[in-house]
Amino acid sequence: MGFAKAFQYAEMKQLTIAISKPVGLMCLMATLLFITSTILFLSEKDYYTIFVIGSVVISQIVIILSWHDAIFGIIANAIILITSIIGYGTWRYYDKY
Numbered sequence: 001m002g003f004a005k006a007f008q009y010a011e012m013k014q015l016t017i018a019i020s021k022p023v024g025l026m027c028l029m030a031t032l033l034f035i036t037s038t039i040l041f042l043s044e045k046d047y048y049t050i051f052v053i054g055s056v057v058i059s060q061i062v063i064i065l066s067w068h069d070a071i072f073g074i075i076a077n078a079i080i081l082i083t084s085i086i087g088y089g090t091w092r093y094y095d096k097y
Contacts, residue, residue: 030062033054037052053088056084060077
């Protein structure tokens, strides 16, 4: 939604704050990283967690920049980050032994 609003592809009445084009590109980058990490997870690649953590960091930056509209995205990011940290720990454990 942030990318579409920033580049005025669609009128987003849900987003009340103006989104700049660099922030819109960050939204697109976070989305693409989330999609990539999902594909890697479904392909059973163990290093998907690296992509998840990167996408959560970028998503969190975007949430902070548009705090009023995206405050509840923190909950989703926290859930995703906790599960990816657990997955990363499991991957490192099995990689060692």
